[in-house]
Amino acid sequence: MSFLLTQAVPGDPVTANLGQRASEDPDAVAAFRAANGLDKSLPEQYLTYVGNLLTGDFGTSQQTRNPVASDLAEKVPATMELALAAILVAVVLGVGFGIVAALYRDRWPDQVLRVLSLSGVSVPTFWLALIAYYWISFKLDLLPAGGRLSPGAPTPPQVTGFYTVDSLLAGDWATFGDAVSRLVLPALVLASFTVGVLLRFTRAAVLEVLGDEYVRAARAKGLPELTVVRRHVLRPALLSVVTVTGVAFAGLLSGTVLVEQIFGWRGLGAYAYTSALALDLPAIMGVSVVVAVIYILINLVVDLLYGVIDPRLRLS
Amino acid sequence: MTGPDPLLVPAAPLAGDVDVPGAAAAAGEERAARTLTRSPWRRPLAVIGLVVIAAWVLIAVFAPALAPYDPLAQVAPKLLEPSAEHLFGTDNLGRDVLSRVLYGSRLSVPLALLLVVLATVVGTVLGAVAGYFGRWVDGGIMRLTDLVFAFPGIILAMAVTAALGAGLRNAVLALVIVTWPSYARVVRGLVLSTRESDHIQASRLLGASALRTLAVDVRPTVLGPVLVLSALDVGNAVLLLSGLSFLGLGARPPAPEWGAMVSAGAAVFDSWWVGLFPGLAILTVVLAFNFLGDTLRDALDPRTARALRG
Amino acid sequence: MTAPLLEVSGLRVRLPSRTGAMLPAVDGVDLTVHAGEVLGVAGESGSGKTMTALATLGLLPHGARTDGSIRLAGRELLTLSDKQLRSVRGREVAMVAQDPRTALHPMLSIERQLTEHLRHHHGVGRKAARDEAADLLDQVRIPDPRAALARYPHEFSGGMRQRIAIASALAARPSLLIADEPTTALDVTVQAGILRLLDRLRRERGLAVLIITHDLGVLSSIADRLVVMYAGRVVESGTTADVLASARHPYTHGLLDALPEGGSAAMRPIPGSPPALGAVPSGCPFHPRCASARDTCAADVPALLQIAPGRLSACPVDPYAPVREVVS
Numbered sequence: 001m002s003f004l005l006t007q008a009v010p011g012d013p014v015t016a017n018l019g020q021r022a023s024e025d026p027d028a029v030a031a032f033r034a035a036n037g038l039d040k041s042l043p044e045q046y047l048t049y050v051g052n053l054l055t056g057d058f059g060t061s062q063q064t065r066n067p068v069a070s071d072l073a074e075k076v077p078a079t080m081e082l083a084l085a086a087i088l089v090a091v092v093l094g095v096g097f098g099i100v101a102a103l104y105r106d107r108w109p110d111q112v113l114r115v116l117s118l119s120g121v122s123v124p125t126f127w128l129a130l131i132a133y134y135w136i137s138f139k140l141d142l143l144p145a146g147g148r149l150s151p152g153a154p155t156p157p158q159v160t161g162f163y164t165v166d167s168l169l170a171g172d173w174a175t176f177g178d179a180v181s182r183l184v185l186p187a188l189v190l191a192s193f194t195v196g197v198l199l200r201f202t203r204a205a206v207l208e209v210l211g212d213e214y215v216r217a218a219r220a221k222g223l224p225e226l227t228v229v230r231r232h233v234l235r236p237a238l239l240s241v242v243t244v245t246g247v248a249f250a251g252l253l254s255g256t257v258l259v260e261q262i263f264g265w266r267g268l269g270a271y272a273y274t275s276a277l278a279l280d281l282p283a284i285m286g287v288s289v290v291v292a293v294i295y296i297l298i299n300l301v302v303d304l305l306y307g308v309i310d311p312r313l314r315l316s
Numbered sequence: 317m318t319g320p321d322p323l324l325v326p327a328a329p330l331a332g333d334v335d336v337p338g339a340a341a342a343a344g345e346e347r348a349a350r351t352l353t354r355s356p357w358r359r360p361l362a363v364i365g366l367v368v369i370a371a372w373v374l375i376a377v378f379a380p381a382l383a384p385y386d387p388l389a390q391v392a393p394k395l396l397e398p399s400a401e402h403l404f405g406t407d408n409l410g411r412d413v414l415s416r417v418l419y420g421s422r423l424s425v426p427l428a429l430l431l432v433v434l435a436t437v438v439g440t441v442l443g444a445v446a447g448y449f450g451r452w453v454d455g456g457i458m459r460l461t462d463l464v465f466a467f468p469g470i471i472l473a474m475a476v477t478a479a480l481g482a483g484l485r486n487a488v489l490a491l492v493i494v495t496w497p498s499y500a501r502v503v504r505g506l507v508l509s510t511r512e513s514d515h516i517q518a519s520r521l522l523g524a525s526a527l528r529t530l531a532v533d534v535r536p537t538v539l540g541p542v543l544v545l546s547a548l549d550v551g552n553a554v555l556l557l558s559g560l561s562f563l564g565l566g567a568r569p570p571a572p573e574w575g576a577m578v579s580a581g582a583a584v585f586d587s588w589w590v591g592l593f594p595g596l597a598i599l600t601v602v603l604a605f606n607f608l609g610d611t612l613r614d615a616l617d618p619r620t621a622r623a624l625r626g
Numbered sequence: 627m628t629a630p631l632l633e634v635s636g637l638r639v640r641l642p643s644r645t646g647a648m649l650p651a652v653d654g655v656d657l658t659v660h661a662g663e664v665l666g667v668a669g670e671s672g673s674g675k676t677m678t679a680l681a682t683l684g685l686l687p688h689g690a691r692t693d694g695s696i697r698l699a700g701r702e703l704l705t706l707s708d709k710q711l712r713s714v715r716g717r718e719v720a721m722v723a724q725d726p727r728t729a730l731h732p733m734l735s736i737e738r739q740l741t742e743h744l745r746h747h748h749g750v751g752r753k754a755a756r757d758e759a760a761d762l763l764d765q766v767r768i769p770d771p772r773a774a775l776a777r778y779p780h781e782f783s784g785g786m787r788q789r790i791a792i793a794s795a796l797a798a799r800p801s802l803l804i805a806d807e808p809t810t811a812l813d814v815t816v817q818a819g820i821l822r823l824l825d826r827l828r829r830e831r832g833l834a835v836l837i838i839t840h841d842l843g844v845l846s847s848i849a850d851r852l853v854v855m856y857a858g859r860v861v862e863s864g865t866t867a868d869v870l871a872s873a874r875h876p877y878t879h880g881l882l883d884a885l886p887e888g889g890s891a892a893m894r895p896i897p898g899s900p901p902a903l904g905a906v907p908s909g910c911p912f913h914p915r916c917a918s919a920r921d922t923c924a925a926d927v928p929a930l931l932q933i934a935p936g937r938l939s940a941c942p943v944d945p946y947a948p949v950r951e952v953v954s
Contacts (some may be wrong), residue, residue, distance in 0.1 A: 105688070115361070118610055122602040124555055126562045127578045127595030134588050139580035151489040215727040217791070220683050220723075221743035221798065222716030225708075231742070235733050258559055262582060273563060285473055291468055310733050311778045 011082035040304035058289070063274060068286035071271065076290055077161025079256050079267030080146060090194035095241060097195075098202025103229065105207060113199060120196025127253050129189045129262035137185060145185045146264045150178050156303050186263040190255050194248045201244045205237040212236070239309050246302040250295055317369075365607030368600055376421040383415035387572045395587045405589035408580060409570075413589060416572035417597050423573050426600060427488055428553035434492045435553075436546045439499025444530055444538065446500065447507030454504070461497035470495045470559065477565040484573070487566040491556050495549070502545060503538055510537045547612055551605035558598050574598045629700065630658035631834045632682065632802055636694035639677045639686060639858075641903065648691060649904035653858035655694075659802065664835040665826055666849030666866065668842050668881060672900040674858035675838045682836075683721055683866045684711040686836055697763040698802065716743045720795035726787035730779040736763075738777035744797045745760045762793040766823060785816035787793060792823065802834045803827075809844055821848050843885050851936075855877050857911035859903055860930055864937040874939035876916045908942070918943055 018169065058068035065072040137145035142271060148163055156166035156175050160301035164183065167175035209215060218232040219225075256269030268287060307314045375382060385391045385402075390410040398405040404413035446457035464472065476490035477483075511534070519533050558575030560566040567573030574594040581591020639652035652674040667675045678684050682696055684703065691803035696703045698718060703711065723729035724728035731739055740762060750758065756775065766789040779787055788808065795803060805824065809817040825848050827833050839845060839868045840867035845852060845866065851868045854862040854877060862875040872878050880896035898915040901907060907914055920943060930940040 113389070114610070118361075118606045119599075119603060122551060122555075122599060122606045124558055124562075124595055124598045124602070126559060126575070126576070126582075127591065127598065130578060130582050130585075130591050131588075131595065133589075134585065138585070181562065213723050213725060214731040216685055217721070217723055217729050217733070219685055219793075220715055220719075221794070222712040222714065223743055223745075223746055224940040226713065227742070227746070231734070231738075232731055236731075254468040257470050257474070258562065261563070272471050273474060276471065276478045276565075279475075279478055283472075287471065288467060291471070292466060295466075311735075312732060312780050 010139050015094045037274045042228055058286040059268070061275070062288075063278045063280040063282040063283060068282045071283065071288050072268075075266065075268045075271045078265060079253070079260070079269060080294075081148075081162040081164065082183065082186055082190065082260070082265060082267060083249065083252050083256060085183050086190035086252055086255075086315060087194065087245065089187055090191040090198055090248065090252070093191070094195040094198025095238075098199045098241075099206055099229070099234070099237075101199065101203040102206035102210065110203075113203075117196040117199040117203075120192050120194075120199070122196075123192055124262055125189060125193060126258040126262060132185055132189050132261055138245060143185050144178075144182050145220075146182075148179060148182055149175065150182075153178060165221060170270045186259055189263075190252060193255060194252055197248050197251075198241065198244065202237065203239050205240045206233055209233045229242065235236055235309055242302055242305045242309065246298045249289075249298055253291060253294065319391050359611050361496065361501070361607040362390075363610035365554055365604040365611070366470065368604035369608070372425060372601055372604070375418055376425060377386040377417045379422055383412075383418045383443045385412035385415040387411065387419040388414040388570050390392050394441070394582060395590070397587075398589050404593045405587065407577070407590045408584045408587075411570075413577075413593055416573070416577060417593050419572040420574045420594060420597060423484065423567065423571065424554055424558060424575075424598070427484060428550055428557055431491050431495070431553045431557060432549050435495040436542060438492060439496035440503045440538070440542055442496065443500035443503030444534065444593075445508050447504035448511060448526060448530055448534070457500065461500055464494060464497045473556070473560060474563065474565060482565045482568065484561070484567050484571070487557060487560045490565075491553070491560070495553075495556075499545060503542060506538045506541060507534055510534050541612060544612060548609040551609065554602050554605070556599060587613070628660065630778065631661045631699055632657075632659040633697040633837070634658070634678065634682070635697075637678060637696060637729065638693040639674070639681050640777070641677075641687065642689040643904060647904070650906070651690075651858055651903055652681065653906075655855070655858070656862055657853050657860070657863070659834045659836055661834050662804055662828055662832045663851070664698045664824070664837060665687035666845030666852045666857060667836065667838045668845060668852060670840050670881075670896075670900045671833045672857075673855040674902070675855050676806055677858075678855075679721070679806055679836065679838055680915065682804060683715055683719055684708075684900055685715075693707060716798045716800065717741070717747045718800055719802045719804060720798065722788070722792050722795045722802035722803065722805040722808050725790055725811045726784050727811065729791045730787055733746075735775070736777055736779070739779075740775070740790075740794050740797050741756070747798045759793075759797065762797055763790070765796075766790070766793045767792070767819075767826075785812055785819065788812060788816075789823065791829075792820070792849070796827065796833075800833075802836065804836045804838070807840070808837065810839065810841070817840075818847075818941065824848060826855075840881075841885075842870070842881050846910045857906050859911065859940065860938070861940045862938065863914065864934075868934070868937055874916050874933060875912075875941045876943075877912050880915075 024315075057073065060066070061068050061071055064071055097113050097116065101110045101117075104110045108126050130225050136142050141184065153175065156163055156170045156172055156179075158196065159166050159169050163179035164176060167173075167179055206229075215228065215232050218228045223231075253268075256265075256267060258269070259265070260267050260269040261273065268290065272287045275287065324342045388411065391412055392402060392406045392410050394401055394406065394408055394410045394492075396410075402412050402414065404417060407413055407416070442457050442460075446454040469547055470471040473487075473490040473494045476487050476493055480486040507530075539548065557566060558573070558578070561575030562579045564576070564579065567576045569576065574597050577594035578591045578598075581587070581594070586592050635656045637652055637655045638650065641651050643649050655674070655678055657667070657678075659667065667678065669675050676691075677686065681692055682698075682703065686692065686704070692704055694704070695941070698714065698769075703714065706714065711884075713898050730736075737756060737759060740759035741750075743749050744755050745752070759775060759833045760771040763774055766834040768786060768789055769874060774782075774790075775778050779790070782790065788811075792803075792805075792808075803824075808824070809820050812820065821844065824835055824837070828835055837845060842852075849866045852863060852866050853860055854869070854875065856877050862873065864871060869878065873882060875891060877896075883894045884896060901911060907924070909924040909926055910916070910919070911920040914954055916923065923943070928940045928942045930938050931942075933939050
């Protein structure tokens with residue numbers, strides 16, 4: 001599917017990659033087409049592509065001149081580290097605040113959190129990134145930012161590709177601290193939108209469960225409110241929050257395109273951006289495939305969490 | 317991963333309507349109208365949103381009179397800090413940032429509205445056709461929405477814009493391509509649910525044409541939810557458009573577009589005022605639309621709310 | 627007669643509408659329940675019976691206001707703090723809710739739902755609580771109680787779940803059980819089983835039971851006394867035998883006629899529907915639906931008058947003549 005769509009794109013990759021002047025030279029065009037297999041028929045190209053995919057070959061990026069697979073292997077962990085940190089922040093803040101908002105419904109904490117939630121989904125991420133970078137990192141020097149490690153710092157030995165995890169595995173505390181402190185700001189910025197989404201959604205989910213009869217039954221048993229919320233309300237509410245978190249994580253990946261720009265995070269978002277600008281089809285395809293795989297993994301995790309939360313969905 | 321925007325999922329209805337069905341039903345019926353007309357002052361967020369939007373509309377209309385300088389002309393030395401002459405300072409080309417921010421409202425707000433209108437029209441028409449005719453028409457259109465949903469929105473929009481050539485017009489087109497499917501899905505669902513109802517069946521039996529049935533009998537049920545959906549989407553449209561411009565895929569220089577201005581601010585990082593003010597402009601506009609949308613969503617009658625839930 | 631266990635007097639409950647106006651849902655209700663007694667409260671939905679029960683537990687919906695007095699074993703409940711009220715709930719008053727499909731938490735094991743408040747209120751250890759829970763399940767006739775403890779509600783049938791819900795309500799040894807439509811969602815045969823169970827528990831434990839239902843047939847077999855409510859007010863009360871044999875209020879007649887085996891004109895529902903909250907007609911609230919209404923019925927709210935020892939009725943239309951004749 002993705003393949004057809006990229007073929008349907010009306011722009012000519014030849015022009016985008018060789019520049020206007022070169023594309024008027026028929027020899028150069030033919031050479032470029034041959035090198036990239038563009039001279040073959042569409043079905044042929046498709047079969048070749050799928051065949052190569054199965055062997056882990058995404059083709060060669062016209063931009064970086066590297067195999068797309070090796071580009072991706074380098075970029076994906078960077079973005080996943082950022083995105084996972086952001087979703088963690090978003091879940092902790094969004095779900096936590098959402099519960100508070102629901103329990104204080106219509107009172108002042110709820111009103112304040114409502115404005116916070118709306119601000120989260122209203123703030124332009126790229127601008128927030130710039131402002132945070134400038135004031136927090138540059139002016140006030142509270143947190144370092146820009147890149148995944150201090151300039152010139154050696155990268156930890158690659159195991160997972162997550163610098164935080166890899167440095168821990170290597171027992172390198174200095175690098176770990178460096179990696180974590182540089183992760184905080186971009187993760188917070190990236191999480192801002194998702195915090196707003198999850199806050200509003202959790203509030204609604206908790207309120208819905210609070211109206212359920214089994215919650216009244218729990219209250220009728222005279223259990224302390226905290227126990228009622230923790231044991232009886234949270235679990236069913238989380239069931240729907242988990243779904244939204246999955247969707248939100250996908251949205252968060254889109255956000256990396258903007259945030260990675262500002263923070264000089266050399267990940268998938270930045271790669272997708274440069275590839276899209278250059279109409280670097282193999283690279284765009286590679287990114288799309290990776291994102292599709294990530295979506296599938298998210299769905300898998302969501303389904304697994306369902307089973308953990310709800311005994312009715314467990315396989316017997 | 318293709319559900320509706322979680323933001324559109326309405327808050328839970330008031331709990332505890334046990335044993336008072338009359339009250340719940342009666343309240344549900346007129347609730348929307350009442351909340352919107354009778355008690356605007358009890359909804360401060362909506363009032364703030366309206367005031368801010370009205371202010372930006374006025375600014376857009378009277379920008380030439382309000383702006384102290386020509387937004388495109390170099391009127392002062394580069395990168396002056398905010399001062400009495402240049403309240404928001406000057407940018408990397410010596411242009412007055414305040415004037416550019418004011419003029420920017422003439423691009424961002426109307427284009428965002430245009431984007432929403434186009435996406436609504438395209439999505440509604442395709443969704444209605446899919447839901448009404450079913451079978452292969454439905455299959456085809458729904459596969460198309462699947463296709464769009466399979467890509468992360470901004471990456472698809474970037475690729476399309478890059479292919480069509482950067483520019484505001486193409487950015488709007490690209491975003492229409494990315495956003496119409498959510499409307500199509502909602503409308504398709506609504507049409508499917510009304511198609512089977514008795515009066516629709518009756519009018520079809522009486523020989524009404526498909527177009528007439530859609531326009532006369534189906535439209536009322538679809539219109540409300542779709543309008544609410546688009547109203548909720550305006551803020552997001554502003555964000556998406558300015559995002560593309562920030563990436564250099566929307567407005568072309570020297571157009572005073574807010575996203576592009578933030579991007580310029582990122583290039584002259586040290587001169588914070590260049591990026592701060594246009595970003596604040598985006599924030600206030602989007603926040604205002606979302607304040608309004610939030611109130612609208614709370615005022616929804618339960619049926620519309622369910623429809624939007626997807 | 628000893629002092630009643632539960633004594634509700636002049637209870638008024640008002641609920642907020644969406645516009646913020648306060649609408650009366652319960653409007654001056656008096657009732658009493660003695661230990662070991664079963665009191666039936668009857669009325670269509672919207673009559674305020676559920677709100678009366680929820681007020682007793684202090685579990686009214688968000689924003690509700692209460693006036694009057696609810697005394698349990700001599701102690702005023704309406705002025706208790708949340709914390710004090712919580713120790714009353716579960717330990718002294720327990721509730722069995724309407725629908726067994728929704729009343730048990732779908733994601734918690736039976737053991738947890740049966741033992742959590744037992745452990746909370748009485749500080750019972752895990753092991754002892756489990757034994758007691760198994761014993762309770764046995765009392766409500768759940769086969770293989772030990773194994774049932776480890777299972778989840780969806781693995782049981784509706785009637786079983788209602789038995790479990792009753793067991794759960796009884797776990798912390800309350801003296802008053804409030805059952806809100808406990809059998810409505812169940813088959814007739816299962817219904818009878820649940821009613822027998824409640825009757826047995828009342829006899830064996832001296833439990834006071836308040837049963838709320840729209841179905842006078844359910845009450846006829848188990849309740850000692852009946853209270854009939856309409857539009858937030860009591861319209862008739864008395865011993866079950868008296869009320870069923872010689873109902874005085876046209877509304878009570880209406881409920882009786884609506885029963886499947888209710889006298890000559892079987893299953894004749896009352897025309898119209900009960901008034902919506904905040905739209906209660908003037909005068910006798912029932913007059914728009916009443917076959918024997920007179921002009922005066924729309925003018926004044928009829929008082930609840932004693933018509934015989936222990937018998938009250940709020941219909942002034944010749945209260946001493948058998949109302950049946952007026953109806954037919």
